[in-house]
Amino acid sequence: MxxxxxxxxxxxxxxxxxxxxxxxxxxxxxxxxxxxxxxxxxxxxxxxxxxxxxxxxxxxxxxxxxxxxxxxxxxxxxxxxxxxxxxxxxxxxxxxxxxxKTAVGSVDATLASVERLSEDSLELAVDLDDEAGLAFLPGQYVNIRVPGSDHTRSYSFSSLPGIRRASFLIRHLPQGLMSGYLSERAAPGDRLTLTGPLGSFYLRQVTRPVLMLAGGTGLAPFLAMLEKLAQQGEEGNGCDQPIHLIYGVNRDDHLVKCEALEAFVERLPEFSYTTVVVDEQSQHPQRGYVTHHMPAEVLHNGDVDVYLCGPPPMVDAVLGHFREQDIIPANFYYEKFTPNAAEEAA
Known part of the structure:
Protein backbone atom coordinates (compact mmCIF):
# COMPACT_ATOMS: atom_id res chain seq x y z
CA MET A 1 0.00 0.00 0.00
CA LYS A 101 16.46 20.76 -3.81
CA THR A 102 13.10 20.48 -5.48
CA ALA A 103 11.17 22.85 -7.69
CA VAL A 104 7.82 23.36 -9.28
CA GLY A 105 7.05 20.73 -11.91
CA SER A 106 5.70 21.11 -15.42
CA VAL A 107 3.59 19.08 -17.80
CA ASP A 108 2.84 19.46 -21.50
CA ALA A 109 -0.69 19.38 -22.85
CA THR A 110 -2.73 19.61 -26.03
CA LEU A 111 -5.47 22.18 -26.40
CA ALA A 112 -8.79 20.33 -26.64
CA SER A 113 -11.31 23.18 -26.82
CA VAL A 114 -12.05 26.82 -26.08
CA GLU A 115 -15.66 27.74 -25.32
CA ARG A 116 -17.00 31.27 -24.98
CA LEU A 117 -19.20 31.10 -21.89
CA SER A 118 -20.12 34.77 -21.72
CA GLU A 119 -19.01 38.20 -22.87
CA ASP A 120 -16.29 38.17 -20.21
CA SER A 121 -15.35 34.52 -19.72
CA LEU A 122 -13.92 31.55 -21.59
CA GLU A 123 -13.52 27.89 -20.68
CA LEU A 124 -10.27 26.24 -21.72
CA ALA A 125 -9.95 22.44 -21.81
CA VAL A 126 -6.62 20.70 -22.32
CA ASP A 127 -5.55 17.07 -22.53
CA LEU A 128 -2.46 16.43 -20.45
CA ASP A 129 0.28 14.32 -21.96
CA ASP A 130 0.37 12.20 -18.81
CA GLU A 131 -2.66 9.92 -18.93
CA ALA A 132 -2.68 9.87 -15.12
CA GLY A 133 -3.33 13.60 -15.12
CA LEU A 134 -1.69 16.07 -12.77
CA ALA A 135 -1.69 15.84 -8.99
CA PHE A 136 -2.87 18.98 -7.23
CA LEU A 137 -5.11 20.03 -4.36
CA PRO A 138 -8.58 21.25 -5.42
CA GLY A 139 -8.32 25.04 -5.50
CA GLN A 140 -4.68 25.25 -6.64
CA TYR A 141 -3.49 26.82 -9.89
CA VAL A 142 -0.88 26.45 -12.61
CA ASN A 143 1.01 28.87 -14.81
CA ILE A 144 0.25 28.36 -18.51
CA ARG A 145 2.69 29.68 -21.08
CA VAL A 146 0.98 31.73 -23.78
CA PRO A 147 1.91 30.14 -27.15
CA GLY A 148 4.12 32.39 -29.23
CA SER A 149 5.46 34.26 -26.22
CA ASP A 150 7.68 33.85 -23.19
CA HIS A 151 4.91 34.98 -20.84
CA THR A 152 2.70 32.91 -18.56
CA ARG A 153 -0.70 33.48 -17.04
CA SER A 154 -2.03 31.77 -13.93
CA TYR A 155 -5.35 29.92 -13.74
CA SER A 156 -7.05 27.79 -11.11
CA PHE A 157 -8.25 24.34 -12.13
CA SER A 158 -12.01 23.98 -12.40
CA SER A 159 -11.58 20.22 -12.85
CA LEU A 160 -10.56 17.39 -10.54
CA PRO A 161 -6.98 16.27 -9.91
CA GLY A 162 -5.82 13.05 -11.45
CA ILE A 163 -7.76 13.16 -14.71
CA ARG A 164 -6.28 13.68 -18.12
CA ARG A 165 -8.61 16.46 -19.31
CA ALA A 166 -8.11 19.61 -17.25
CA SER A 167 -10.28 22.70 -17.47
CA PHE A 168 -10.00 26.37 -16.51
CA LEU A 169 -12.27 29.42 -16.43
CA ILE A 170 -10.53 32.42 -17.95
CA ARG A 171 -11.65 36.01 -17.87
CA HIS A 172 -11.84 37.40 -21.40
CA LEU A 173 -10.02 40.72 -21.70
CA PRO A 174 -10.04 42.49 -25.09
CA GLN A 175 -6.36 43.38 -24.80
CA GLY A 176 -5.31 40.37 -22.75
CA LEU A 177 -2.39 38.28 -23.93
CA MET A 178 -3.99 34.91 -23.17
CA SER A 179 -7.47 36.16 -24.12
CA GLY A 180 -6.17 37.29 -27.49
CA TYR A 181 -4.58 33.95 -28.16
CA LEU A 182 -7.63 31.93 -27.09
CA SER A 183 -10.20 34.03 -28.94
CA GLU A 184 -8.25 34.70 -32.13
CA ARG A 185 -5.56 32.09 -32.80
CA ALA A 186 -6.11 29.01 -30.66
CA ALA A 187 -6.92 25.75 -32.39
CA PRO A 188 -7.40 22.17 -31.18
CA GLY A 189 -4.04 20.43 -31.21
CA ASP A 190 -2.03 23.47 -30.10
CA ARG A 191 0.65 22.61 -27.57
CA LEU A 192 0.71 24.20 -24.12
CA THR A 193 3.03 23.95 -21.12
CA LEU A 194 1.61 24.03 -17.59
CA THR A 195 3.83 24.71 -14.59
CA GLY A 196 2.65 23.83 -11.09
CA PRO A 197 0.73 23.10 -9.00
CA LEU A 198 1.02 26.25 -6.91
CA GLY A 199 -0.82 28.12 -4.18
CA SER A 200 -2.04 27.80 -0.61
CA PHE A 201 -5.70 28.21 -1.57
CA TYR A 202 -7.11 24.70 -1.56
CA LEU A 203 -9.83 22.63 0.07
CA ARG A 204 -9.06 21.49 3.59
CA GLN A 205 -10.83 18.64 5.37
CA VAL A 206 -14.41 19.74 6.05
CA THR A 207 -15.07 19.58 9.79
CA ARG A 208 -17.50 22.49 10.19
CA PRO A 209 -19.82 24.59 8.00
CA VAL A 210 -18.25 26.11 4.88
CA LEU A 211 -18.94 29.44 3.19
CA MET A 212 -17.56 29.88 -0.33
CA LEU A 213 -17.39 33.35 -1.88
CA ALA A 214 -16.66 33.58 -5.61
CA GLY A 215 -16.27 36.60 -7.86
CA GLY A 216 -16.40 36.17 -11.64
CA THR A 217 -13.98 33.51 -12.86
CA GLY A 218 -13.00 33.07 -9.21
CA LEU A 219 -15.72 30.42 -9.41
CA ALA A 220 -13.18 28.02 -10.99
CA PRO A 221 -11.48 26.65 -7.85
CA PHE A 222 -14.85 26.11 -6.18
CA LEU A 223 -15.99 23.92 -9.06
CA ALA A 224 -12.96 21.71 -8.39
CA MET A 225 -13.62 21.70 -4.64
CA LEU A 226 -17.31 20.84 -5.05
CA GLU A 227 -16.50 18.09 -7.53
CA LYS A 228 -14.07 16.60 -5.02
CA LEU A 229 -16.69 16.68 -2.25
CA ALA A 230 -19.31 15.17 -4.56
CA GLN A 231 -16.93 12.41 -5.56
CA GLN A 232 -16.18 11.65 -1.90
CA GLY A 233 -19.91 11.41 -1.25
CA GLU A 234 -20.37 8.98 -4.11
CA GLU A 235 -17.54 6.88 -2.65
CA GLY A 236 -19.36 6.69 0.69
CA ASN A 237 -17.29 9.33 2.48
CA GLY A 238 -19.75 12.19 2.16
CA CYS A 239 -19.71 15.57 3.85
CA ASP A 240 -22.41 16.17 6.48
CA GLN A 241 -21.62 19.88 7.01
CA PRO A 242 -23.61 22.67 5.32
CA ILE A 243 -21.79 24.29 2.39
CA HIS A 244 -23.05 27.54 0.93
CA LEU A 245 -21.63 29.36 -2.11
CA ILE A 246 -22.26 33.04 -2.89
CA TYR A 247 -21.29 33.75 -6.50
CA GLY A 248 -21.13 37.38 -7.60
CA VAL A 249 -20.77 38.90 -11.08
CA ASN A 250 -21.13 42.34 -12.63
CA ARG A 251 -23.95 41.59 -15.11
CA ASP A 252 -26.65 39.01 -15.65
CA ASP A 253 -24.95 37.56 -18.71
CA HIS A 254 -21.70 37.08 -16.76
CA LEU A 255 -23.22 34.25 -14.72
CA VAL A 256 -21.75 30.98 -15.99
CA LYS A 257 -21.72 27.30 -15.02
CA CYS A 258 -25.05 27.59 -13.21
CA GLU A 259 -26.04 24.19 -14.61
CA ALA A 260 -23.00 22.71 -12.88
CA LEU A 261 -24.01 24.37 -9.61
CA GLU A 262 -27.53 22.97 -9.93
CA ALA A 263 -26.03 19.52 -10.47
CA PHE A 264 -24.01 19.91 -7.27
CA VAL A 265 -27.23 20.68 -5.39
CA GLU A 266 -28.45 17.24 -6.47
CA ARG A 267 -25.16 15.49 -5.73
CA LEU A 268 -24.35 17.23 -2.43
CA PRO A 269 -27.37 17.20 -0.08
CA GLU A 270 -25.80 19.85 2.19
CA PHE A 271 -24.88 22.26 -0.64
CA SER A 272 -26.75 25.44 -1.56
CA TYR A 273 -25.81 28.56 -3.49
CA THR A 274 -26.83 32.13 -4.17
CA THR A 275 -26.01 34.22 -7.23
CA VAL A 276 -25.60 37.99 -6.99
CA VAL A 277 -25.43 40.62 -9.76
CA VAL A 278 -23.87 44.06 -9.22
CA ASP A 279 -25.70 45.85 -12.06
CA GLU A 280 -28.44 48.08 -10.59
CA GLN A 281 -30.47 47.71 -13.79
CA SER A 282 -30.57 43.94 -13.46
CA GLN A 283 -33.83 42.11 -12.76
CA HIS A 284 -31.91 39.46 -10.85
CA PRO A 285 -33.45 38.63 -7.44
CA GLN A 286 -30.18 39.44 -5.62
CA ARG A 287 -28.54 42.71 -6.68
CA GLY A 288 -25.47 44.37 -5.22
CA TYR A 289 -22.35 42.82 -3.78
CA VAL A 290 -21.77 39.49 -2.05
CA THR A 291 -21.48 41.30 1.29
CA HIS A 292 -25.11 42.43 0.86
CA HIS A 293 -26.30 38.82 0.70
CA MET A 294 -24.42 37.15 3.54
CA PRO A 295 -27.11 36.29 6.12
CA ALA A 296 -26.22 35.32 9.66
CA GLU A 297 -27.26 31.72 9.12
CA VAL A 298 -24.38 31.10 6.66
CA LEU A 299 -21.85 32.50 9.15
CA HIS A 300 -22.83 30.11 11.97
CA ASN A 301 -21.73 32.58 14.69
CA GLY A 302 -18.16 32.34 13.42
CA ASP A 303 -18.00 28.54 13.50
CA VAL A 304 -17.40 28.45 9.75
CA ASP A 305 -14.52 27.99 7.32
CA VAL A 306 -14.59 30.76 4.72
CA TYR A 307 -13.04 30.39 1.25
CA LEU A 308 -12.86 33.50 -0.92
CA CYS A 309 -11.60 33.85 -4.49
CA GLY A 310 -12.14 36.93 -6.61
CA PRO A 311 -10.63 40.17 -7.90
CA PRO A 312 -8.76 42.37 -5.37
CA PRO A 313 -11.63 44.88 -4.81
CA MET A 314 -13.98 42.03 -3.86
CA VAL A 315 -11.45 40.43 -1.52
CA ASP A 316 -10.74 43.77 0.15
CA ALA A 317 -14.47 44.49 0.50
CA VAL A 318 -15.14 41.14 2.18
CA LEU A 319 -12.19 41.58 4.53
CA GLY A 320 -13.48 45.06 5.42
CA HIS A 321 -17.02 43.76 5.93
CA PHE A 322 -15.82 41.08 8.32
CA ARG A 323 -13.84 43.63 10.32
CA GLU A 324 -16.77 46.06 10.50
CA GLN A 325 -19.18 43.33 11.57
CA ASP A 326 -16.66 41.82 13.99
CA ILE A 327 -16.90 38.48 12.17
CA ILE A 328 -14.02 36.14 12.98
CA PRO A 329 -14.37 32.84 11.08
CA ALA A 330 -12.75 29.71 12.47
CA ASN A 331 -10.59 29.66 9.33
CA PHE A 332 -10.37 32.14 6.46
CA TYR A 333 -8.64 31.22 3.20
CA TYR A 334 -8.56 33.64 0.30
CA GLU A 335 -6.97 34.22 -3.08
CA LYS A 336 -6.86 37.49 -4.98
CA PHE A 337 -6.53 37.28 -8.73
CA THR A 338 -5.31 39.96 -11.09
CA PRO A 339 -6.07 39.08 -14.74
CA ASN A 340 -2.84 40.45 -16.21
CA ALA A 341 -0.46 39.22 -13.51
CA ALA A 342 1.30 35.92 -14.00
CA GLU A 343 2.01 35.69 -10.28
CA GLU A 344 -1.63 35.58 -9.17
CA ALA A 345 -4.25 32.88 -9.72
CA ALA A 346 -7.16 33.89 -11.88
Whole structure:
Protein backbone atom coordinates (compact mmCIF):
# COMPACT_ATOMS: atom_id res chain seq x y z
CA MET A 1 0.00 0.00 0.00
CA UNK A 2 1.16 3.49 -0.78
CA UNK A 3 -0.14 6.90 0.29
CA UNK A 4 0.06 10.23 -1.50
CA UNK A 5 1.67 13.00 0.51
CA UNK A 6 1.32 16.65 -0.56
CA UNK A 7 4.27 18.73 0.62
CA UNK A 8 3.36 22.41 0.59
CA UNK A 9 6.42 24.64 0.75
CA UNK A 10 6.35 28.22 2.01
CA UNK A 11 7.06 29.64 -1.47
CA UNK A 12 3.75 28.23 -2.75
CA UNK A 13 5.19 25.18 -4.52
CA UNK A 14 3.48 21.83 -3.90
CA UNK A 15 5.28 18.54 -4.49
CA UNK A 16 3.50 15.19 -4.32
CA UNK A 17 5.36 12.07 -3.20
CA UNK A 18 4.39 8.45 -2.62
CA UNK A 19 4.93 7.01 0.84
CA UNK A 20 4.97 3.23 1.36
CA UNK A 21 3.26 1.56 4.29
CA UNK A 22 5.52 1.76 7.34
CA UNK A 23 7.79 4.36 5.73
CA UNK A 24 8.44 7.75 7.31
CA UNK A 25 7.68 10.88 5.31
CA UNK A 26 11.32 11.94 5.53
CA UNK A 27 12.56 8.64 4.08
CA UNK A 28 9.94 8.73 1.33
CA UNK A 29 10.89 12.29 0.41
CA UNK A 30 14.61 11.52 0.23
CA UNK A 31 13.89 8.40 -1.82
CA UNK A 32 12.19 10.69 -4.35
CA UNK A 33 14.99 13.28 -4.21
CA UNK A 34 13.14 15.86 -2.10
CA UNK A 35 15.58 16.85 0.62
CA UNK A 36 13.33 17.88 3.47
CA UNK A 37 15.07 19.71 6.34
CA UNK A 38 16.76 17.30 8.71
CA UNK A 39 19.74 16.96 10.98
CA UNK A 40 19.53 13.98 13.29
CA UNK A 41 16.68 11.97 11.65
CA UNK A 42 16.15 10.38 15.09
CA UNK A 43 13.49 12.65 16.63
CA UNK A 44 16.04 14.57 18.68
CA UNK A 45 16.65 17.95 17.04
CA UNK A 46 13.25 19.08 15.64
CA UNK A 47 14.79 20.33 12.38
CA UNK A 48 12.32 18.31 10.29
CA UNK A 49 9.26 19.78 11.98
CA UNK A 50 6.21 20.57 9.83
CA UNK A 51 2.44 20.86 10.18
CA UNK A 52 0.06 18.12 9.05
CA UNK A 53 -3.13 19.81 7.84
CA UNK A 54 -5.03 16.64 7.07
CA UNK A 55 -4.61 12.91 7.07
CA UNK A 56 -4.01 10.07 9.53
CA UNK A 57 -0.57 9.04 10.74
CA UNK A 58 1.42 7.46 13.55
CA UNK A 59 4.24 9.23 15.40
CA UNK A 60 5.30 6.58 17.87
CA UNK A 61 7.28 7.44 20.99
CA UNK A 62 10.85 7.59 19.67
CA UNK A 63 11.36 11.34 19.86
CA UNK A 64 12.23 13.88 22.53
CA UNK A 65 9.80 16.46 23.86
CA UNK A 66 12.47 19.08 23.14
CA UNK A 67 12.01 18.21 19.45
CA UNK A 68 8.19 18.14 19.57
CA UNK A 69 6.24 19.22 22.65
CA UNK A 70 2.81 17.89 23.60
CA UNK A 71 1.33 21.31 22.81
CA UNK A 72 2.88 21.29 19.32
CA UNK A 73 1.67 17.76 18.68
CA UNK A 74 -1.86 18.76 19.73
CA UNK A 75 -1.71 21.59 17.17
CA UNK A 76 -0.87 19.16 14.35
CA UNK A 77 2.90 19.68 14.31
CA UNK A 78 4.86 16.60 13.22
CA UNK A 79 8.42 15.40 12.84
CA UNK A 80 8.73 14.05 9.31
CA UNK A 81 11.54 11.74 10.46
CA UNK A 82 9.05 9.99 12.77
CA UNK A 83 5.73 10.47 10.95
CA UNK A 84 4.38 7.27 9.35
CA UNK A 85 1.23 8.01 7.29
CA UNK A 86 -1.87 5.84 7.57
CA UNK A 87 -3.70 7.74 4.79
CA UNK A 88 -3.05 10.43 2.21
CA UNK A 89 -1.74 13.55 3.99
CA UNK A 90 -1.13 17.25 3.41
CA UNK A 91 1.93 18.68 5.17
CA UNK A 92 3.08 22.30 5.43
CA UNK A 93 6.88 22.49 5.14
CA UNK A 94 8.17 25.79 6.62
CA UNK A 95 10.97 26.37 4.10
CA UNK A 96 11.23 27.27 0.41
CA UNK A 97 11.19 24.41 -2.10
CA UNK A 98 14.58 25.47 -3.47
CA UNK A 99 16.18 24.76 -0.09
CA UNK A 100 14.90 21.19 -0.37
CA LYS A 101 16.46 20.76 -3.81
CA THR A 102 13.10 20.48 -5.48
CA ALA A 103 11.17 22.85 -7.69
CA VAL A 104 7.82 23.36 -9.28
CA GLY A 105 7.05 20.73 -11.91
CA SER A 106 5.70 21.11 -15.42
CA VAL A 107 3.59 19.08 -17.80
CA ASP A 108 2.84 19.46 -21.50
CA ALA A 109 -0.69 19.38 -22.85
CA THR A 110 -2.73 19.61 -26.03
CA LEU A 111 -5.47 22.18 -26.40
CA ALA A 112 -8.79 20.33 -26.64
CA SER A 113 -11.31 23.18 -26.82
CA VAL A 114 -12.05 26.82 -26.08
CA GLU A 115 -15.66 27.74 -25.32
CA ARG A 116 -17.00 31.27 -24.98
CA LEU A 117 -19.20 31.10 -21.89
CA SER A 118 -20.12 34.77 -21.72
CA GLU A 119 -19.01 38.20 -22.87
CA ASP A 120 -16.29 38.17 -20.21
CA SER A 121 -15.35 34.52 -19.72
CA LEU A 122 -13.92 31.55 -21.59
CA GLU A 123 -13.52 27.89 -20.68
CA LEU A 124 -10.27 26.24 -21.72
CA ALA A 125 -9.95 22.44 -21.81
CA VAL A 126 -6.62 20.70 -22.32
CA ASP A 127 -5.55 17.07 -22.53
CA LEU A 128 -2.46 16.43 -20.45
CA ASP A 129 0.28 14.32 -21.96
CA ASP A 130 0.37 12.20 -18.81
CA GLU A 131 -2.66 9.92 -18.93
CA ALA A 132 -2.68 9.87 -15.12
CA GLY A 133 -3.33 13.60 -15.12
CA LEU A 134 -1.69 16.07 -12.77
CA ALA A 135 -1.69 15.84 -8.99
CA PHE A 136 -2.87 18.98 -7.23
CA LEU A 137 -5.11 20.03 -4.36
CA PRO A 138 -8.58 21.25 -5.42
CA GLY A 139 -8.32 25.04 -5.50
CA GLN A 140 -4.68 25.25 -6.64
CA TYR A 141 -3.49 26.82 -9.89
CA VAL A 142 -0.88 26.45 -12.61
CA ASN A 143 1.01 28.87 -14.81
CA ILE A 144 0.25 28.36 -18.51
CA ARG A 145 2.69 29.68 -21.08
CA VAL A 146 0.98 31.73 -23.78
CA PRO A 147 1.91 30.14 -27.15
CA GLY A 148 4.12 32.39 -29.23
CA SER A 149 5.46 34.26 -26.22
CA ASP A 150 7.68 33.85 -23.19
CA HIS A 151 4.91 34.98 -20.84
CA THR A 152 2.70 32.91 -18.56
CA ARG A 153 -0.70 33.48 -17.04
CA SER A 154 -2.03 31.77 -13.93
CA TYR A 155 -5.35 29.92 -13.74
CA SER A 156 -7.05 27.79 -11.11
CA PHE A 157 -8.25 24.34 -12.13
CA SER A 158 -12.01 23.98 -12.40
CA SER A 159 -11.58 20.22 -12.85
CA LEU A 160 -10.56 17.39 -10.54
CA PRO A 161 -6.98 16.27 -9.91
CA GLY A 162 -5.82 13.05 -11.45
CA ILE A 163 -7.76 13.16 -14.71
CA ARG A 164 -6.28 13.68 -18.12
CA ARG A 165 -8.61 16.46 -19.31
CA ALA A 166 -8.11 19.61 -17.25
CA SER A 167 -10.28 22.70 -17.47
CA PHE A 168 -10.00 26.37 -16.51
CA LEU A 169 -12.27 29.42 -16.43
CA ILE A 170 -10.53 32.42 -17.95
CA ARG A 171 -11.65 36.01 -17.87
CA HIS A 172 -11.84 37.40 -21.40
CA LEU A 173 -10.02 40.72 -21.70
CA PRO A 174 -10.04 42.49 -25.09
CA GLN A 175 -6.36 43.38 -24.80
CA GLY A 176 -5.31 40.37 -22.75
CA LEU A 177 -2.39 38.28 -23.93
CA MET A 178 -3.99 34.91 -23.17
CA SER A 179 -7.47 36.16 -24.12
CA GLY A 180 -6.17 37.29 -27.49
CA TYR A 181 -4.58 33.95 -28.16
CA LEU A 182 -7.63 31.93 -27.09
CA SER A 183 -10.20 34.03 -28.94
CA GLU A 184 -8.25 34.70 -32.13
CA ARG A 185 -5.56 32.09 -32.80
CA ALA A 186 -6.11 29.01 -30.66
CA ALA A 187 -6.92 25.75 -32.39
CA PRO A 188 -7.40 22.17 -31.18
CA GLY A 189 -4.04 20.43 -31.21
CA ASP A 190 -2.03 23.47 -30.10
CA ARG A 191 0.65 22.61 -27.57
CA LEU A 192 0.71 24.20 -24.12
CA THR A 193 3.03 23.95 -21.12
CA LEU A 194 1.61 24.03 -17.59
CA THR A 195 3.83 24.71 -14.59
CA GLY A 196 2.65 23.83 -11.09
CA PRO A 197 0.73 23.10 -9.00
CA LEU A 198 1.02 26.25 -6.91
CA GLY A 199 -0.82 28.12 -4.18
CA SER A 200 -2.04 27.80 -0.61
CA PHE A 201 -5.70 28.21 -1.57
CA TYR A 202 -7.11 24.70 -1.56
CA LEU A 203 -9.83 22.63 0.07
CA ARG A 204 -9.06 21.49 3.59
CA GLN A 205 -10.83 18.64 5.37
CA VAL A 206 -14.41 19.74 6.05
CA THR A 207 -15.07 19.58 9.79
CA ARG A 208 -17.50 22.49 10.19
CA PRO A 209 -19.82 24.59 8.00
CA VAL A 210 -18.25 26.11 4.88
CA LEU A 211 -18.94 29.44 3.19
CA MET A 212 -17.56 29.88 -0.33
CA LEU A 213 -17.39 33.35 -1.88
CA ALA A 214 -16.66 33.58 -5.61
CA GLY A 215 -16.27 36.60 -7.86
CA GLY A 216 -16.40 36.17 -11.64
CA THR A 217 -13.98 33.51 -12.86
CA GLY A 218 -13.00 33.07 -9.21
CA LEU A 219 -15.72 30.42 -9.41
CA ALA A 220 -13.18 28.02 -10.99
CA PRO A 221 -11.48 26.65 -7.85
CA PHE A 222 -14.85 26.11 -6.18
CA LEU A 223 -15.99 23.92 -9.06
CA ALA A 224 -12.96 21.71 -8.39
CA MET A 225 -13.62 21.70 -4.64
CA LEU A 226 -17.31 20.84 -5.05
CA GLU A 227 -16.50 18.09 -7.53
CA LYS A 228 -14.07 16.60 -5.02
CA LEU A 229 -16.69 16.68 -2.25
CA ALA A 230 -19.31 15.17 -4.56
CA GLN A 231 -16.93 12.41 -5.56
CA GLN A 232 -16.18 11.65 -1.90
CA GLY A 233 -19.91 11.41 -1.25
CA GLU A 234 -20.37 8.98 -4.11
CA GLU A 235 -17.54 6.88 -2.65
CA GLY A 236 -19.36 6.69 0.69
CA ASN A 237 -17.29 9.33 2.48
CA GLY A 238 -19.75 12.19 2.16
CA CYS A 239 -19.71 15.57 3.85
CA ASP A 240 -22.41 16.17 6.48
CA GLN A 241 -21.62 19.88 7.01
CA PRO A 242 -23.61 22.67 5.32
CA ILE A 243 -21.79 24.29 2.39
CA HIS A 244 -23.05 27.54 0.93
CA LEU A 245 -21.63 29.36 -2.11
CA ILE A 246 -22.26 33.04 -2.89
CA TYR A 247 -21.29 33.75 -6.50
CA GLY A 248 -21.13 37.38 -7.60
CA VAL A 249 -20.77 38.90 -11.08
CA ASN A 250 -21.13 42.34 -12.63
CA ARG A 251 -23.95 41.59 -15.11
CA ASP A 252 -26.65 39.01 -15.65
CA ASP A 253 -24.95 37.56 -18.71
CA HIS A 254 -21.70 37.08 -16.76
CA LEU A 255 -23.22 34.25 -14.72
CA VAL A 256 -21.75 30.98 -15.99
CA LYS A 257 -21.72 27.30 -15.02
CA CYS A 258 -25.05 27.59 -13.21
CA GLU A 259 -26.04 24.19 -14.61
CA ALA A 260 -23.00 22.71 -12.88
CA LEU A 261 -24.01 24.37 -9.61
CA GLU A 262 -27.53 22.97 -9.93
CA ALA A 263 -26.03 19.52 -10.47
CA PHE A 264 -24.01 19.91 -7.27
CA VAL A 265 -27.23 20.68 -5.39
CA GLU A 266 -28.45 17.24 -6.47
CA ARG A 267 -25.16 15.49 -5.73
CA LEU A 268 -24.35 17.23 -2.43
CA PRO A 269 -27.37 17.20 -0.08
CA GLU A 270 -25.80 19.85 2.19
CA PHE A 271 -24.88 22.26 -0.64
CA SER A 272 -26.75 25.44 -1.56
CA TYR A 273 -25.81 28.56 -3.49
CA THR A 274 -26.83 32.13 -4.17
CA THR A 275 -26.01 34.22 -7.23
CA VAL A 276 -25.60 37.99 -6.99
CA VAL A 277 -25.43 40.62 -9.76
CA VAL A 278 -23.87 44.06 -9.22
CA ASP A 279 -25.70 45.85 -12.06
CA GLU A 280 -28.44 48.08 -10.59
CA GLN A 281 -30.47 47.71 -13.79
CA SER A 282 -30.57 43.94 -13.46
CA GLN A 283 -33.83 42.11 -12.76
CA HIS A 284 -31.91 39.46 -10.85
CA PRO A 285 -33.45 38.63 -7.44
CA GLN A 286 -30.18 39.44 -5.62
CA ARG A 287 -28.54 42.71 -6.68
CA GLY A 288 -25.47 44.37 -5.22
CA TYR A 289 -22.35 42.82 -3.78
CA VAL A 290 -21.77 39.49 -2.05
CA THR A 291 -21.48 41.30 1.29
CA HIS A 292 -25.11 42.43 0.86
CA HIS A 293 -26.30 38.82 0.70
CA MET A 294 -24.42 37.15 3.54
CA PRO A 295 -27.11 36.29 6.12
CA ALA A 296 -26.22 35.32 9.66
CA GLU A 297 -27.26 31.72 9.12
CA VAL A 298 -24.38 31.10 6.66
CA LEU A 299 -21.85 32.50 9.15
CA HIS A 300 -22.83 30.11 11.97
CA ASN A 301 -21.73 32.58 14.69
CA GLY A 302 -18.16 32.34 13.42
CA ASP A 303 -18.00 28.54 13.50
CA VAL A 304 -17.40 28.45 9.75
CA ASP A 305 -14.52 27.99 7.32
CA VAL A 306 -14.59 30.76 4.72
CA TYR A 307 -13.04 30.39 1.25
CA LEU A 308 -12.86 33.50 -0.92
CA CYS A 309 -11.60 33.85 -4.49
CA GLY A 310 -12.14 36.93 -6.61
CA PRO A 311 -10.63 40.17 -7.90
CA PRO A 312 -8.76 42.37 -5.37
CA PRO A 313 -11.63 44.88 -4.81
CA MET A 314 -13.98 42.03 -3.86
CA VAL A 315 -11.45 40.43 -1.52
CA ASP A 316 -10.74 43.77 0.15
CA ALA A 317 -14.47 44.49 0.50
CA VAL A 318 -15.14 41.14 2.18
CA LEU A 319 -12.19 41.58 4.53
CA GLY A 320 -13.48 45.06 5.42
CA HIS A 321 -17.02 43.76 5.93
CA PHE A 322 -15.82 41.08 8.32
CA ARG A 323 -13.84 43.63 10.32
CA GLU A 324 -16.77 46.06 10.50
CA GLN A 325 -19.18 43.33 11.57
CA ASP A 326 -16.66 41.82 13.99
CA ILE A 327 -16.90 38.48 12.17
CA ILE A 328 -14.02 36.14 12.98
CA PRO A 329 -14.37 32.84 11.08
CA ALA A 330 -12.75 29.71 12.47
CA ASN A 331 -10.59 29.66 9.33
CA PHE A 332 -10.37 32.14 6.46
CA TYR A 333 -8.64 31.22 3.20
CA TYR A 334 -8.56 33.64 0.30
CA GLU A 335 -6.97 34.22 -3.08
CA LYS A 336 -6.86 37.49 -4.98
CA PHE A 337 -6.53 37.28 -8.73
CA THR A 338 -5.31 39.96 -11.09
CA PRO A 339 -6.07 39.08 -14.74
CA ASN A 340 -2.84 40.45 -16.21
CA ALA A 341 -0.46 39.22 -13.51
CA ALA A 342 1.30 35.92 -14.00
CA GLU A 343 2.01 35.69 -10.28
CA GLU A 344 -1.63 35.58 -9.17
CA ALA A 345 -4.25 32.88 -9.72
CA ALA A 346 -7.16 33.89 -11.88
Missing amino acids: SYTIALNFEDGVTRFIGCNAGETVLDAAYRQKVNLPMDCSDGVCGTCKGHCEQGAFEMGDDYLEEALSEEEEAEGQVLTCQMVPASDCVIQVPVASSLC
